[in-house]
Amino acid sequence: MDDESVQNRTRKYVKPSYHYLITNFLKLLLVPLIAVLVTNFYRLSLNQFLLQHQYNLFGVIFSVAIFGSTLFFMxxxxxxxxxxxxCYLPPSNLQxxxxxxxxxxxxxxxxHESSLEFQRKILNRSGLGEETYLPESILxxxxxxxMAAAREEAEQVIFGAIDNLFDNTKINPREISVLxxxxxxxxxxxxxxxxxxxxxxxxxxxxxxxxxxxxxxxxVIAIDLANDMLQIHRHTFALVVSTENITQNWYFGNNRAMLIPNCLFRVGGSAILLSNRARDRxxxxxxxxxxxxxxxxxxxxxxxxVYQEQDETLKTGVSLSKDLTAIAGEALKTNITTLGPLVLPISEQILFFANFLAKRLFNGKKKKKKKKPYLxxxxxxxxxxxxxxxxxxVIDELEKSxxxxxxxxxxSRMTLHRFGNTSSSSIWYELAYTEAKGRMRQGNRVWQIAFGSGFKCNSAVWVALRDVKxxxxxxxEHCIHRYPVKIEP
Known part of the structure; x- marks a missing residue:
């Protein structure tokens, strides 16, 4: 057999077998133990087993404990x-x-003149400040x-955020297994x-x-996906990039529902580095x-x-419904019904459960006034x-709800004022604001809440591992001393 055939066989059979053996070593080690335990219990009745192994009972219990502990850690x-x-900070010439x-x-x-006046009114009530950013292609x-201009915007935002992340973490890009x-x-x-x-x-x-x-x-969906992948792949990094692109999605028509995104969406993006390595804690x-x-x-x-479509003149835009805020509120209620039991103290869970029972008991009686659900x-x-x-x-509604x-x-309000709606990356600008204010302490818990087309409401919960600077x-960093600012009603 020539050397090439040997190498091919090694690549095809030996190396995969080796990796499987090492990866599943603990599982394979449990097979003989399980076989012995099953055989003993099969051959002997419980009384016979205890009688014959009364001096080895401790050994059996110890083996079962080791087996259970191994399963738990695996x-x-x-x-x-x-x-x-x-988070990407655009150059000042794009303000x-x-x-x-x-x-x-x-x-x-x-x-039309009416469309210009409509945009002015939306801007005045938007909560955006004078320093948000648009891509050069729109300015x-x-x-x-x-298409070329859209690629340029994407490269500037994405590469700008990633370059800064790699500079701060000193991570070799070749170490990243999930993107x-x-x-x-x-x-x-x-x-x-x-x-x-x-x-x-x-x-x-x-x-x-x-x-x-x-x-x-x-x-948040991207973080959830990266988390799932890090449950599968051991000792590695995941890079998550969240952004939106404005260049080819600016609306040039006169449909008012489609003009609103022009007044709210601005340039922004974030890059996040995750790890499942214990030593990175x-x-x-x-x-x-x-x-x-x-x-x-x-x-x-x-x-x-929230629907992307063409208007009557075939100009493409994203239409925002008047019911958006109410729909977001309903989605939030569903989301917190799942999230609540995971994060709330037992005292709040008891109150929530008691209110739930009371609502079921009394709402069915016509004469009784319906009880409002406990928030x-x-x-x-x-x-x-x-x-x-x-x-x-949206912020007003959640503050109230x-x-x-x-x-x-x-x-959230200051991020909207300084950067506008940067879509999926806005929750990271908000976290950066909290850090810049020096408010993040070890053990603090953070709730990121995001809404999106579809319609979706997603949550991510983090705990600070140290006082975060x-x-x-x-x-x-160049403007935090000016915030918070007062926003006119």
Whole structure:
């Protein structure tokens, strides 16, 4: 047999067998023990077994304990740590204030005078400040919504966030085994995830995922997917990139429901580095505790409330329904029904359960006034809230529904004011705000809440592993001293 045949056989049979043996060593070790125990119990009755092995009973109990402990450690969920994350800060020449926004809009012939006035009113009530950012392609006169320009925007945002993340963590890109990129409206070929693989020369066997069309809640979905992958692949890193692309998704028509996103969405993106290596705990910022996902897509009203379509003149845009806030509230209720038992103290769970029973008992009686459902006090479960900065109305609704205080929604309001709606990455700008303010202490629990088309409400819960200081090039480091600012009603 020649050397080439030997090498082929080794590659085909020996190496896979070796990797399987090492990976499943503990499982294979348990097989003889299980066989011995089953055989003994099969041959002897319980009394005979105890009689004959009365002096070896301790050994049997010890073996069973070892067996149970091994199973527990083998199948328990692996801890996932957040080493660091980075939010993209665009250059100052891309800032867009109210007047600059309106002046650029007036130069676009497509807009009617009534549409311009509508945009002005939306801007004034939006909660956005004067320092948000738009891509260069939209600021150009005339705008340049080409595929090439959209790629440029994606590269600037994604590479900008990842470069800063790698500089801060000193991680070799070749160590990354899992890559998840989410961008709802821009999905070129090759994909954005392939663009990242190409740029940073990631390894050939990297598990790469590209999520599209999942809206502003996709950031939590991406974290959930990365977490699932890190339960399978041992001792490795996962890179999650969350962004949105504006260049080819700017609406140039006069449908008011489609004009609203023009006034809210702005440039932004984030890169997050996760690890399942136990030794990375000491240098990590947070540990992932829970992810809870709610999908209301089976309801037609919820499905259609955020909808990409063409208007009567065949101009493409994203239409936002007037019922969006109410639908978001219903999705939140469903989400917290699952999340509550996982995070609330037992005192709140008892109250919730008692209210549930009372509602079932008394609501069925016509003469009795219906009891309102008890809303748990989530302020007892969380120290910080990162509510998706989708718009002023969304933040107002959640502040009211969850009975939060102004300090609990400060990060969300200030992120909306400084950066606008950056879609799936907004919850990371909010976390960065909390860190920049020096408010994150060891043991603090963080609730990230995001809403997205479909309609979805997703939650991620983190616990701080130490007093967290802002990372280098935190997007707030040059302006945090000016915040919080007062936002006019």
């Amino acid at each position: 199948y328990r969920p692996r801890s996932v740590y957040l080493l660091d994350y980075s 867009i204030g109210y007047e600059k926004f309106m002046n650029r809009s007036k130069l676009i012939d497509n807009f 150009c006169i005339p705008p340049r919504p080409t 998840v990129v989410n961008c709802s409206l821009f999905n070129p070929t090759p994909s954005l995830s392939a663009m990242v693989v190409n740029k940073y020369k990631l390894r050939e066997n990297v598990k790469s995922f590209n999520l599209g069309g999942m809206g502003c809640s996709a950031g 000491k240098r990590s910022k947070y540990k992932l505790v829970h992810t809870v996902r709610t999908h209301k897509g089976s309801d037609a009203k919820a499905f259609n409330c 748990p006090d989530f302020k007892l479960a969380f120290d910080h809230f990162c509510i998706h900065a989708g718009g002023r109305a 969850l009975k939060l205080l102004p300090k609990h929604v400060e990060a 802002p990372s280098v090039n935190n997007p707030w």
